[in-house]
Amino acid sequence: MEISHKELKRVDLVKVSGRVDSSNAPELEAIFRTINESGRFRIVMDMATLEYISSAGLRVMVSTLKNCKRYNRGDLRLTNMSERIGGVLEMAGLDVLFKTFPNAAEAVGSF
Amino acid sequence: MTKESLNLTVSSNVANLRAIADFVTKAAQKANLDDNDTFAVQMAVDEACTNIIMHAYADTSGDIHLDCQVEPGKCVVTIRDHGRSFDAESVPPPDLTGDIEERRVGGLGLHFIRNLMDEVCFSSDPIKGNQVIMIKKASQNKQAEANKTFAIVAAHGRIDAAAAPDLESQLEALWTQEARIVVDMADVPYISSSGLKVLLAALRQTRRQQSQLVLCNLQPRVAAIFEMAGFDQVFAIGKDLKAAAQMLEQP
Numbered sequence: 509m510e511i512s513h514k515e516l517k518r519v520d521l522v523k524v525s526g527r528v529d530s531s532n533a534p535e536l537e538a539i540f541r542t543i544n545e546s547g548r549f550r551i552v553m554d555m556a557t558l559e560y561i562s563s564a565g566l567r568v569m570v571s572t573l574k575n576c577k578r579y580n581r582g583d584l585r586l587t588n589m590s591e592r593i594g595g596v597l598e599m600a601g602l603d604v605l606f607k608t609f610p611n612a613a614e615a616v617g618s619f
Numbered sequence: 620m621t622k623e624s625l626n627l628t629v630s631s632n633v634a635n636l637r638a639i640a641d642f643v644t645k646a647a648q649k650a651n652l653d654d655n656d657t658f659a660v661q662m663a664v665d666e667a668c669t670n671i672i673m674h675a676y677a678d679t680s681g682d683i684h685l686d687c688q689v690e691p692g693k694c695v696v697t698i699r700d701h702g703r704s705f706d707a708e709s710v711p712p713p714d715l716t717g718d719i720e721e722r723r724v725g726g727l728g729l730h731f732i733r734n735l736m737d738e739v740c741f742s743s744d745p746i747k748g749n750q751v752i753m754i755k756k757a758s759q760n761k762q763a764e765a766n767k768t769f770a771i772v773a774a775h776g777r778i779d780a781a782a783a784p785d786l787e788s789q790l791e792a793l794w795t796q797e798a799r800i801v802v803d804m805a806d807v808p809y810i811s812s813s814g815l816k817v818l819l820a821a822l823r824q825t826r827r828q829q830s831q832l833v834l835c836n837l838q839p840r841v842a843a844i845f846e847m848a849g850f851d852q853v854f855a856i857g858k859d860l861k862a863a864a865q866m867l868e869q870p
Contacts, residue, residue, distance in 0.1 A: 527640070530669045531633035560640075560658075562665050563727035574719055592658060599734050600727055601715030 511539055519550045519616045525557035528565035536565060540572040540584075549575070549582025552615040556588035566600055573605060583607065587615040623649060625687040631676040631700070639668050639685065643696065646687035650694040652757050659735040660694055660755045666728035667698055667751055675702025675749060692757035701748040707741040769799035769831075769867055771860070775806045778814030787817045794821075798830040801863045805836035810844055822854060831855075835863035 509532045510525040520543045528536055543551060551572070561569075569584065576582040586608045589597075597603040609615035627642045629635040643664045647657040664685070671683055681701050688695040713726040733739050738754040770793050778786055793800055802818070804810075818834070825832045835857040837845065845851045857863030 527637065529633070529636045529640075529665055530673065531636050560662065560665075562662065562669065563731060564669060566727065570719075570722060577719060592655070596662070596731075599731060600713070605719055605722070 523554040530564040533564040650689040663735040704743040770797040779811040780813040783813040833863040
């Protein structure tokens with residue numbers, strides 16, 4: 509798994525590549541936590557090169573979503589989600605919780 | 620390739636999940652499963668092994684044994700561990716609705732496993748340990764099983780020497796597309812030997828190409844003609860369309 513984090517003017521863009529499973533989900537969680545702890549709650553997760561995400565990774569996404577949305581201060585939005593990853597979210601009933609966009613620019617611009 | 624068996628034993632460490640995924644992916648590909656099915660197997664096994672590491676071996680450590688039995692179109696994965704015993708039935712189903720604040724994200728792994736695989740069976744034994752067997756069959760096989768449709772040919776009027784060729788060409792055309800044909804004879808008051816010949820030829824065709832032909836709704840006079848010719852013993856004849864459909868289900 510590789511994570512690239514770009515801090516834009518108002519939004520943080522986090523691109524996750526490869527596989528997210530129990531072994532590296534804590535790493536992903538740490539990145540999100542760092543962003544939140546610095547007072548930033550608008551995050552876009554770019555899934556263009558995300559091959560696989562297990563329930564462990566989904567748990568991180570949900571807890572980050574909860575934290576960002578609290579007090580209406582932000583959101584975690586998704587972009588470039590493949591059909592397969594979309595299917596995984598759907599299976600978990602999480603597809604209804606996240607706003608998704610076809611590309612990073614639109615996702616960032618949505619805030 | 621008939622059946623092949625692949626094995627892997629790893630210690631209960633999340634660092635080994637990648638190796639497990641690679642192993643299972645290779646096995647699924649050997650079974651000629653397509654990308655989606657392979658992804659499903661890999662994900663189900665990942666979730667199962669994660670559960671073993673996090674729960675079965677929560678306070679201890681041990682080995683996880685994976686065994687893949689592969690044959691064309693089918694992959695059977697057996698995962699064994701000697702950790703804390705596990706009762707799959709006691710795990711509450713995950714919360715798949717509810718808004719964000721209420722949503723618990725527990726029990727998802729099990730839900731995924733059951734959703735992704737065709738058959739899942741958990742068992743626990745004080746000596747042999749915990750075991751989960753999960754089976755994935757190639758999706759296109761299941762598609763073929765699901766497409767249990769058949770064509771209905773409704774014959775009309777007397778099937779005599781003049782009309783028989785028409786019925787013959789109708790059936791011949793159908794055999795190129797359909798594997799199961801029901802001939803509805805409700806509107807046929809009479810059939811001559813020419814008509815019987817056409818039906819017999821069609822029946823021979825089914826034996827050659829492993830397809831099925833069933834007749835139904837024979838009028839009493841036509842049924843008598845079939846009996847006289849001994850054809851009632853040779854053809855599958857259903858009382859009505861529903862009976863004919865049922866006969867198709869039991870080859």
